[in-house]
Every structure is written in structure tokens, then in C-alpha cells.
Amino acid sequence: MAAKFLPRFWRSGSQAELLDFQNNNVVAEGKLDFEHGTLKGKSGRYGDDEEDVRRGHIEDLANHSLLNKLLRRTLVDSPHNVEVLQRDPTSPLFSVKSFEELHLKNELLRGIYAMGFNRPSKIQENALPMMLADPPQNLIAQSQSGTGKTAAFVLAMLSRVDANKKYPQCICLSPTFELALQTGKVVEEMGKFCAGIEVIYALRGNRPGKGSRLEAQIVIGTPGTVLDWCFKLRLITVENISVFVLDEADVMINVQGHSDHSVRVKRSMPKSCQMLLFSATFEDSVWAFAERIVPDPNIIKLKKEELTLKNIQQFYDQCENKEQKYSALCNLYGVITIAQAIVFCQTRKIASWLSQKLSDDGHQVALLSGELPVYDRADMIQRFREGREKVLVTTNVCARGIDVEQVSIVVNFDLPVNVDGSVDFETYLHRIGRTGRFGKKGIAVSLIENFFVYMLKEIEDHFNTKITKLNSMDMDEMGKIWK
Numbered sequence: 150m151a152a153k154f155l156p157r158f159w160r161s162g163s164q165a166e167l168l169d170f171q172n173n174n175v176v177a178e179g180k181l182d183f184e185h186g187t188l189k190g191k192s193g194r195y196g197d198d199e200e201d202v203r204r205g206h207i208e209d210l211a212n213h214s215l216l217n218k219l220l221r222r223t224l225v226d227s228p229h230n231v232e233v234l235q236r237d238p239t240s241p242l243f244s245v246k247s248f249e250e251l252h253l254k255n256e257l258l259r260g261i262y263a264m265g266f267n268r269p270s271k272i273q274e275n276a277l278p279m280m281l282a283d284p285p286q287n288l289i290a291q292s293q294s295g296t297g298k299t300a301a302f303v304l305a306m307l308s309r310v311d312a313n314k315k316y317p318q319c320i321c322l323s324p325t326f327e328l329a330l331q332t333g334k335v336v337e338e339m340g341k342f343c344a345g346i347e348v349i350y351a352l353r354g355n356r357p358g359k360g361s362r363l364e365a366q367i368v369i370g371t372p373g374t375v376l377d378w379c380f381k382l383r384l385i386t387v388e389n390i391s392v393f394v395l396d397e398a399d400v401m402i403n404v405q406g407h408s409d410h411s412v413r414v415k416r417s418m419p420k421s422c423q424m425l426l427f428s429a430t431f432e433d434s435v436w437a438f439a440e441r442i443v444p445d446p447n448i449i450k451l452k453k454e455e456l457t458l459k460n461i462q463q464f465y466d467q468c469e470n471k472e473q474k475y476s477a478l479c480n481l482y483g484v485i486t487i488a489q490a491i492v493f494c495q496t497r498k499i500a501s502w503l504s505q506k507l508s509d510d511g512h513q514v515a516l517l518s519g520e521l522p523v524y525d526r527a528d529m530i531q532r533f534r535e536g537r538e539k540v541l542v543t544t545n546v547c548a549r550g551i552d553v554e555q556v557s558i559v560v561n562f563d564l565p566v567n568v569d570g571s572v573d574f575e576t577y578l579h580r581i582g583r584t585g586r587f588g589k590k591g592i593a594v595s596l597i598e599n600f601f602v603y604m605l606k607e608i609e610d611h612f613n614t615k616i617t618k619l620n621s622m623d624m625d626e627m628g629k630i631w632k
């Protein structure tokens with residue numbers, strides 16, 4: 150079963166281990182011969198625990214023809230060929246530097262390698278030197294979805310905090326409860342070798358007792374709750390904050406509700422506080438506003454035509470009405486349950502109608518929409534992350550940031566639109582970016598009623614991209630696309 154094995158690379162990229170990820174065993178480790186698809190020689194394992202050095206019968210395994218085949222297959226055919234993309238100058242994952250050259254602390258390097266990262270992506274390579282410069286510099290940065298922005302600003306926060314000082318020093322604002330939790334987990338994992346650094350979640354339902362003293366150095370939360378912790382509950386002394394991160398910065402400064410809170414928190418930060426704004430999308434007006442509120446920012450900006458990722462193939466199927474879209478989805482369903490899928494709907498009402506109808510017809514689906522209590526939403530994401538749910542029907546609440554590696558298909562049951570009925574380009578991009586994470590291959594299918602087909606042309610023109618027509622009634626065609 151070839152699919153059970155995954156090669157993992159570390160350090161120079163030619164060092165690798167072959168991981169049997171179902172049993173979590175290292176099958177072989179050593180130097181990788183790209184041409185022949187073999188692992189040669191012995192080496193220590195650089196994994197979660199450096200002491201866990203495995204020296205097995207590597208030469209035996211390396212000479213085993215099965216291993217040769219597996220490596221060839223995973224290296225040459227694998228859709229997740231990060232190593233190759235990181236050497237391709239046109240890819241957003243391209244980098245010329247190693248993590249060592251970015252002058253990160255040793256304990257952070259250990260954290261990064263333990264997470265299986267070998268080399269930085271383009272955004273990490275470009276943003277980290279600016280974020281870690283002394284004196285600190287502000288940054289507004291844009292990079293395509295799934296290219297490692299979170300890891301970039303998490304590394305900056307972990308590099309900047311003083312573990313000996315037991316009070317909040319960094320604040321990171323996220324637009325949703327789930328995303329804040331996810332980012333916090335990245336901080337915990339990446340920082341697990343950094344003794345004394347802690348994270349606290351400023352989220353609804355997680356209120357420390359009155360008068361408590363926060364010892365965690367990094368606060369991650371949603372804007373309203375962070376605002377309360379700063380000013381109503383006085384749990385955070387804003388004068389002590391040295392790094393302020395706005396993740397998904399464009400919605401945070403542009404969408405009503407988030408905007409007032411985020412901008413208020415931002416304005417209350419000391420002048421010396423480093424401001425870091427990240428997103429995959431920035432409408433022009435939002436970009437201009439960001440530049441106004443962030444003093445002397447460094448800027449990393451993409452052109453519109455660079456925003457869509459080559460590893461995500463975009464399709465559409467033209468339907469007569471909602472019922473036909475449903476049939477199209479059911480046909481896709483046969484294909485999409487192979488991996489994991491997210492189906493986006495424009496409203497909670499449509500999402501619950503759709504998930505109910507799918508369940509009534511015997512399909513297993515999970516529904517996640519804004520009307521679920523936040524803790525249930527977090528549970529649902531966790532079930533999905535663990536692969537216990539294969540298909541998630543949701544609204545825009547999941548459109549941004551959620552990182553589930555195995556999502557190989559995104560379906561737009563409805564295209565995202567603004568209140569005035571125009572195409573919401575940014576949300577389209579974030580939605581399809583739930584697949585194709587860090588170089589993986591992904592498919593995005595939009596089901597579209599005849600009347601709205603013009604919107605696809607607008608999306609194609611806006612991003613200078615191609616959305617190919619497919620016929621979801623034709624199972625052969627679907628099978629081919631899937632392969």
C-alpha cells in the first residue's frame with residue numbers, strides 16, 4: 150500500500166526519512182538520491198525528540214525494490230511535492246535560504262524541524278528578516294493562501310517575547326474563534342522547545358477570574374474579547390505590548406464589527422509596538438487604509454494575477470436551479486468522499502437545508518455555521534481535522550485561515566457575493582484556498598445557476614485565471630479530473 154508511506158525531508162532537503170504514517174514508524178532514514186528514488190546510508194532522526202535516534206536496517210531497506218518504487222512514486226508523482234516547488238522560482242513556496250540563515254533561535258529551529266518544515270516559503274524568507282530586525286519594523290504583508298503566513302508571524306512573536314517576563318507582550322487578533330484556536334496551537338507546537346513561553350486564549354467563555362494576573366506572554370483572541378481584557382477587565386497592560394499582529398488583516402479592518410474593535414485595540418498600543426498585518430487579500434481601499442494606520446510599514450504586496458495558486462484547479466458546472474445544483478453535488482459526492490471536502494453556502498439557511506437534504510438522502514455530512522455555539526464549532530473543526538468527518542457543509546465562517554491539509558476539494562454551492570450582489574472576490578479566493586495547502590494539489594468546483602454565469606467571467610478577469618467548465622453528470626469526466 151504505497152499511500153501509507155510519506156517521505157519527510159529535513160535540513161538540506163536531501164536528508165529524509167520514510168514515514169509509515171499510519172503506524173507512526175520511521176521505515177527508513179538517510180540521504181535521498183532524487184534520481185534513483187532511494188535512501189542511502191544511516192543518519193540520526195531529527196524529529197520531535199532528538200534523543201529518539203533510530204538506526205535501523207536502512208541499507209537493507211534502501212535496496213529493497215519496494216522502497217525504490219514508493220519513493221519514486223511519492224517523489225515524482227506526489228501531489229505534495231513541496232521539495233520540488235521550493236526549488237521553483239515561480240512558486241510562492243520558493244526560497245533560497247534555509248531557516249538557519251534567518252537567524253532564528255535554536256529552540257525555534259528545533260520546533261520548526263519537529264513540525265516537518267525543511268525550508269522557509271517565500272513569505273517566510275522575505276518577512277522574517279523584516280520582522281526580526283532591530284529596531285523592530287512594521288510590516289503589511291500579503292501572500293497566497295496556505296503559503297505559511299501564520300508560521301511567519303508566529304515565529305516573529307516567539308522570537309520577540311521575553312520568557313522571563315511573566316505578562317502579556319504580544320497580541321494576535323483573529324477574526325474567528327476557530328482560527329484563534331488554530332493559531333494558538335501553532336504557537337504551542339512551534340514554541341514547544343522555548344521554555345517558559347505560554348499562550349492564553351482571549352475567547353468567549355475563557356474569562357480568567359477577576360483580578361487574576363496573566364502570566365502568558367502571547368495573547369491570541371478575537372477583537373471584542375481582547376478589547377474587554379485590555380480595558381474592561383484590565384487583564385492586559387497595553388503599555389507592555391511589543392508586538393501586535395492582525396491576522397486576516399483586511400477583514401479585521403474593513404468588516405463592521407471586527408473593524409471598530411481591532412482598530413481600537415491597535416490605536417491603544419504604545420508607539421513603540423511593532424505592527425504586523427497579514428492576509429492573502431487586500432482590496433485597494435483596505436490596503437490604503439492599512440498604510441494610513443500603520444506607521445512606516447515595510448510592504449510585501451502581490452499583483453492580482455499572482456493571487457491564485459497553480460496547484461488549485463478551478464472548475465464550474467452550470468445548473469438550471471438549486472435542485473440541479475443539488476444533483477450535481479450528489480454526483481460530485483461520489484468522488485469527493487475519497488478525500489475531504491468543504492462545501493460553501495452563502496447563507497446559514499441554505500447550509501442547513503443542504504446538509505439536511507444530504508443526510509436525508511443517506512450521505513454523511515457535518516454542518517458548521519455561525520448559529521452553532523462557538524465551542525460546538527471548534528469541536529466540529531476538530532472532528533473534521535481528525536478525518537472523522539469527511540464533508541463539511543459551511544458558510545463563510547470557515548472561508549478564511551482554516552488549515553486542514555487533507556482537504557482536496559472545495560465546492561461553492563453558491564458563489565460568494567457582497568450585500569449589493571456583486572462578486573466577493575476576496576472570499577472566493579479564501580474559500581478555494583482551503584484546499585491546496587502548502588503546495589498540495591486541490592480542486593475547486595463552483596456550482597452556478599445560468600443567470601450567474603457572468604460572475605465566473607468576472608472572477609477569471611479579476612484574477613487573470615481560468616475556470617474550466619465541467620459536467621458533473623458525466624462520471625467518467627469527473628473520475629478523470631479527480632485522478
Ligand SMILES: Nc1ncnc2c1ncn2[C@@H]1O[C@H](COP(=O)(O)OP(=O)(O)OP(=O)(O)O)[C@@H](O)[C@H]1O
Nearest residue numbers: 266268269270294295296297298299300550552587
Ligand atoms: N516552511 C514550511 N514548510 C512546510 N510546511 C509549512 C511551512 N510553513 C507552513 N507550512 C504548513 O503549511 C500549511 C499552511 O500554512 P499557514 O496556515 O501558515 O498558511 P497561511 O498562509 O496562513 O494560509 P491562509 O491564507 O489560508 O491563512 C500549514 O499546515 C503549515 O503547517
